[in-house]
Amino acid sequence: MNLTNAxxxxxxIIKSVETDDEELNAFLFSLGCYSGEPITVISRRxxxxxxxIKDGRYSIDNALASAILI
Numbered sequence: 191m192n193l194t195n196a197x198x199x200x201x202x203i204i205k206s207v208e209t210d211d212e213e214l215n216a217f218l219f220s221l222g223c224y225s226g227e228p229i230t231v232i233s234r235r236x237x238x239x240x241x242x243i244k245d246g247r248y249s250i251d252n253a254l255a256s257a258i259l260i
Contacts, residue, residue, distance in 0.1 A: 193241070193255040196231045202260035204229050209257040221248060223258065 196202055204227050209215055222244040223229065232240040238251040 191260055193229070193231065193239070193250075193258040193260060194252055196239075196260060198231050198233060201228050201230045203227070205259045207258055214254070214257075218254075218258075221246065229258070229260065 193202075204223060204225055206225055207215060207218055207223065209218075218224070227243065230242040232242050232247060235249075238249060239255055240247055240249050241255075
């Protein structure tokens, strides 16, 4: 299941990040978004969602959310 299917307010563990773009992969890693880390969807929007990773909140689009497997 990917992050676009996640329920708001429930903490999930990231299984993997599936993207062919190394720059995007490095960006997500810098946010703390990598295998084994907890992630929570705070709210949903049409174009994406707001997630909580570690101590930060980030707005990500649907394309990016679909690359994050939980």
